[in-house]
Amino acid sequence: MLESVANILDSAAVPEAIIRAEKIEKFYAQPSQNRIQVIAATDLEIVPGEIVALLGPSGSGKSTMLRMLSGLSTPTSGQVYWHDKPIADAEINVSIVFQSFALFPWLTVLENVEAPLQARGVEPGERHNRSMKMLDTVGLDGFEAAYPKELSGGMKQRVGFARALVVEPEVLFMDEPFSALDVLTAENLRSELLELWANKTMPTKAVFLVTHNIEEAVLLADRIIVLGRNPGHIRTDFKVQLAQPRDRKSQPFTELVDYIYKVLTKPDVAPEAAPEQQTKVRDQRQMHYQMLPHARxxxxxxxxxxxxxxxxxxxxxxxxxxxxxxxxxxxxxxxxxxxxxxxxxxxxxxxxxxxxxxxxxxxxxxxxxxxxxxxxxxxxxxxxxxxxxxxxxxxxxxxxxxxxxxxxxxxxxxxxxxxxxxxxxxxxxxxxxxxxxxxxxxxxxxxxxxxxxxxxxx
Amino acid sequence: MKTQHPLARSLVTVRTWPIVTDMAVLAFGLAMFFAMAKIGSYWLEKPTPNVVISHSVWALPLYAFYSIVRIGIAYLLSLVFAVAYGYIAAYNPRVEAWMVAVLDILQSIPVLSFLPGVMLAMMALVPGHQLGIEMGSILLIFTGQVWNMAFSFYSSLKSIPREMVEASRIYRYSAWQRFWQLEMPFAAIGLIWNSIVSVAGGWFFLIACEMFVLGSRDFRLPGLGSYLQTAASANPVDMHALLCGLAVLVLIIVATDQLVWRPLIAWSDKFKFEQTESVDRITSPILTLLQRSTTLTRLPSRAWGAMEERLYRRLSTTQECRVVQPVDGPGKSRSILIPVVFGFFAGLAILWGAFKAVQMVHGVTLADVRLLLLGAGATWLRVNASLALAALWTIPVGVTIGLNPKLARILQPITQVVASVPATALFPVLLVGLIRLGGGLGLGSIALMLLGTQWYILFNVIAGATAIPSDLKEAAAVYRFTRWQRWTRMILPGIFPYLVTGMITASGGAWNASIVAEYFHIGDKTMQTLGLGAQISAATDSGRFPILLLATMLMATMVVTMNRLVWRRLYRLAETRYKLEG
Missing domain, CATH: 1.10.10 (Arc Repressor Mutant, subunit A)
Known part of the structure; x- marks a missing residue:
């Protein structure tokens, strides 16, 4: 009874954003003094309780966006806020699961998971217990003394997940976490991740996933953002209302996948007005060389x-x-x-x-x-x-x-x-x-x- | 019982004779203590300008010990300096380009011509003690060893995969944790291999700088190098002592390889940045033995661990460990004042030094300059002749060894030992032979240079031939390539990058060797020939600093120019066109 009241109250209140990006832009300096705009001024919010998937063709700045939102990369202009505090000064608590796993090959599985806790000054005993518990959760019980190179790709990514979750991040970032894995392993890990999320086994409040796999996005996400390129900008941002677990064969699922394909294959039909441009910057959409697709x-x-x-x-x-x-x-x-x-x-x-x-x-x-x-x-x-x-x-x-x-x-x-x-x-x-x-x-x-x-x- | 994670591996290994190893470790510790005391008392003695270097075989162990200590200290200094230099260069974009350029130039300057300057400076710094000369020689060995190590560490830092760096940032590692868990392990293998090369080079310089004449002063340090030189310059030549000295030298080099380098390489295997475990690994019985010793593994790691925990707890409250540091951000806007002030004073010092040097050169006559240029030409010809000769014999031999795994297994260790004997140690022996044959130093010095440089080329050619993929070899066999085609289409292009690497190292070595090869005291005679190296040595002997300065600058300029104009281009060609990928 009380719980349902709480639920109603929860859904009634507009959730406050954990991470909020205001007009963030990114330029890369060129040796020839030109600056290339990678991301056009963009607003974005990550709110509690949702899995956000960021989709886009290669070169649309997906990874750059993730790195700016996680504080790894500083926007050229604009500001990222962590609970209303500029991210550069805030004690943020996030993790990233990397495409290449980014495990330290010279540390054992356990040492890899313990390392972030060590950085936070956690006592050895507690560090050990928390890491062992997390390894247990991701199904790596008994592998703590192994070295990453002894493990298969899927197992390595499990270590990656354990390391990310052991610090109990408020937002979990994932940069194409399944694209280096074979199809079956990836499917398996995806459903386990969903299970952890649904059962609230992990204290994480929001997940931000970068992917180029449309089905993966539709399968996992509560909200999908599609980026366009030259420079990267948000083309569409919508909620996915399908109930979990989702069936790939169901009609609403395939319709949604089809819709996203259409958006992706028509890069010239821009849904919104062009973002305001700064002086001296070339508008990438008026360039006179076409971008040659990398095809043979x-x-x-x-x-x-x-x-x-x-x-x-x-x-x-x-x-x-x-x-x-x-x-x-x-x-x-x-x-x-x-x-x-x-x-x-x-x-x-x-x-x-x-x-x-x-x-x-x-x-x-x-x-x-x-x-x-x-x-x-x-x-x-x-x-x-x-x-x-x-x-x-x-x-x-x-x-x-x-x-x-x-x-x-x-x-x-x-x-x-x-x-x-x-x-x-x-x-x-x-x-x-x-x-x-x-x-x-x-x-x-x-x-x-x-x-x-x-x-x-x- | 809870498993202790850092020891998980060594706990699993079967322990045999732990007490014996522990006792050995203890004994080693005691011996170290004694050695320190001995070295200390020797260093603080008054300098006796005419140290008599004994010919007796019984003096050898003590001399060898002194030489090893010199090399060891110089190496440790190099290691610390290389790491600091590489670290600063890699993480400070403002000074990075400068520091790398400085590395590049210092790497190609002939170290031996610094000998007099360094010695005099050190003697002035610590007057009245043996320590001054000692520090001078150590500093000289250091300058011979440090650059390639610094470069290796720097380029390792620059090549750490981006996502690894990002992981260390997002998990808010302190600089300390990043250094020990990411940077140092990543750089370890390169650093170890470069250390091996550096220490081998260190022996070359040690033997040249333990005994030399500067103006009217005669500097001698008891050690293997001075022992060999004394034996060679005795009249008649003391062949027995010479050979004994050489034998001890080879013994030390082989022992270092077995006791230090092999265990280190085997241990560093775990730092290999690879996704899957490789099949063949270097093993070392010494390492296995050490890992089984309880004292050696458990005690230090306990003590270290306790200290480290305290440090980590303290570090975790710093800004770096609470806020994610961006990888590309402008960072904290540090005050520009300090670098500017520092730069200003450094600039002043450099200007003053340059001014003084120019003042010194003032007294040099035109005839001197002409002679120097002539010598430079002669040495240039000799260096290239020795390179060509070396390439001529090492390419066929190296390819034969490299393409034949069975032969490689037998010959590789032998050539390694032969190659590790520093050329400077062999010079006296060779010179005695040359004198008996009645040959002059003009051509003889080419042979001496060859002695020092051919090995670099040989090893690289062997490595290159081994690396030619077997499907290429099979293709050549299937299509019945003629011998000419095999060489021009497969072997030469295949070994090209390796050959260039070997030639670059060899060319640097040959320039350095010219200083000792073109001018030599033997018995009471001085042998010399026209050449820049001889002019540097002669100027050192007679204390003519202006000539020394000019000659050194000339040699450095030539080496740097050759690198820029020839070697670097060939290297780029090798990197782009002849690289076998996959």
Whole structure:
């Protein structure tokens, strides 16, 4: 009786946020004085009693967001509050479960779990008892003297969970905690985590999960936030009302998954108005180089052939399922094919275009030709490289020339990835060749001549 | 009974003869005490400028002991300095670039030409005691050992995986806990391997700097190096003493390897940053024995543990352990005043020093400079000739050994012992041979340089050949590569990164060796040839500091330039193009 009254009161009061982010932004400095905006000004709250999942394509700043909310990374502007106190001065109590586990290989399982308590000055006896109890809870009874390298991936992540929970964190952060594990182990750990959460075995008040796995998010979360990229911004933020335990096969579940796929595959339809920009900062959405999806030409050809087999139109979610691909692996290929005009995406379905059909039906040399035409027509960077090579008298250009131009739009790391993709596409299309030793682009026939010349001299 | 976790592993091992080991440990402790007392009383003696170095075999154990103490102290100093230097460089972005550049330059400066300056400074610092000369020689060995260790520690700190650092931050480790649970373990393996290289280099310098002439003064320190030199410069040469001295040296080196390095390497296996356990591991019976000794494992860890607990409790109340420290934040805005003031004074000191040095060089004539440049050219040719010769024989031999596991198992330990004998110790023997053959030092010095540097290349080539993946070898066999193709398409590209690493080390070693190889006292004669090394040694002998300064600067400039222009480019090429990944 009393309990139900308390419950009503609880649900009536608006829960006060544990962590509240106000207009946080993140820039990374580039060597060339440019600053790349990784996250646009964003407001976000983590309130007690919910599991929040943060979804987004790679490069949308999911991990950066997690690190700013946990105090590991300082926002370039804006402020993160921990119970209304700036996070840089607050004694926050959070934990992170890492994708790579981040266990100390030279410490035993028990020592790994004890270490955070040691940092907090807990007495050896109590430290030992609390750690042993936590190891017991996560099912690692009897493994306390083992070293992490003796354990399987799933067991290692259990140690990661034990270490995170032993400090009784108010908020538990998880950075793709299951993506380094095989499917079965991941499923197992997920349901155990839910059980701990539902039974209140852990004193944790909120969980913040970063993932690229849509099903995982729908399975676990009470609230899902989808990020868009360039720069990272919140595209949608909604509650998941499905009751636990959730059934992957049920219609509401699949509908929700489908909805998220649609949001993710239509990055250009921005739900909200653009956030206010600071001066001197380039608006990433007006950039003149397209972001090349990191897909190989062979992958694009494979996808188109598969799509043609399926009658030219297929749900992307089903495609990923058929190929048993993670969406993060499939989306770049879809994006690439779309960029080249080989397919269009409507309502979460991929539909092959005329040129795509032609491409898929051709033999390899013809495919290269079609790819070349599509690449020159649609991809600015490839067009520029080719034109520049044709107009220079010695038909070669250093890679740095283009890196400098990309540098204005992309992070240093992304520039290299962009260049790598451009080289793969250009080589496939025989638009140009790339001499990795000298880091220069060359026209293909030029290189043949050179090789002939060097053979003669040998 | 509750399990004691830090000892969980050693409790499981079967204990045999614990009393015997414990007694041995006790005896060792007593011996250490005696040794300290002995060293202390010797150091505080008045300096006797003409220490007579005995030829007697019976003097050898004491001399060897003195030499070992010198090396040991220099090594401990290097270790502490390397860790401090690496730590400061890695965590202070403001000074990082500077400190790394300084490391790079100091690493390539020929240490031996500092000998007179360091000695005089130390003598002035501690006048009237043997301690001054002693400190000078220790400092010199230290400068020969420390740089690669510092560099290793620095680059280890920089390569700690990001998520590990983040874990230590989110769980609010104090700097102390981070150091012992993350940074030191992560850097341990690199530090141990570099220590081995450093100590080997330490012997090279020790033997050169235990006995030397500076102007009218003759410095001698009782030790293995001076013993060998005295035996070589006696008239006639005391072959018996020379060989005995060499034998003791080899014995010490082998013993160090077995008693110190192997147990350390075996122990450091647990610091390997790997996800799964590797199959082959280095084992050490000494380590097993030590781990079984109850006194040695339980007592210190108890005492240490009790102290550490108190420290952790105190640290847990500091700001660092209560608030998460951002990994990328601007951090606390520390006052800029201290670095600026420090920088200002350091700058002043450097300017003053440079001014003084320039003043000193004033008296050098043009003819001197010409001679120096000529010598620099000659030494440059010699260094490269010795490198080429070394590469010429080590590549075929190293590849043969590396591609043949059975041969490698037999030859590896033998070559390791041979290689560990410092070249400076072998010089006298070789010189005696050269004199008997009637050869001059002009070409002979190339042989002497070769002696010191070929091993670096050989070991790297062996390692490179071993690392060629077997599927490449099989592919070469399947496609019936000709011998020419095998070498140009598989072996040479495969060993290239290793070869470059070996050549870089060897080139540095050869420059340093030129100082001792081009100029030598033997019997009552002085042998020398035209060369920068000879000019440095001769200037040391006659106390001509301006020449010494110029020659040293010239050599340092040449080494740094060669590194920048040739070696670093080759290294980058090796890293990008010829790296076998996977």
């Amino acid at each position: 030409p062979g992958g694009i050809a494979g996808l188109l052939e598969l799509l043609l087999d399926k009658g030219g139109r297929e749900d992307i979610y089903r495609l990923a399922d058929d190929l048993s691909f993670e969406i993060d692996d499939l989306l770049p290929i879809v994006d690439a094919a779309q960029l080249l005009g080989f397919l269009t995406v409507e309502e979460g379905d991929a539909a092959i275009t005329e040129s795509g059909t032609q491409f898929a039906n051709s033999e390899i040399l013809r495919q290269k030709e079609l790819f070349r035409t599509a690449a020159v027509d649609n991809v600015l960077l490839l067009r520029q490289i080719r034109r520049a090579l044709e107009s220079k008298s010695d038909h070669t250009i250093p890679e740095d020339f283009f890196l400098d131009m990309l540098d204005e739009q992309f992070s240093e790391e992304e520039c290299l990835l962009q260049m790598e993709t451009a080289v793969a596409w250009g080589r496939y299309a025989e638009l140009f060749d790339y001499d990795a030793g000298r880091r220069r682009f060359v026209l293909p026939d030029m290189q043949e001549d050179e090789i002939a010349a060097s053979k003669e001299s040998e």
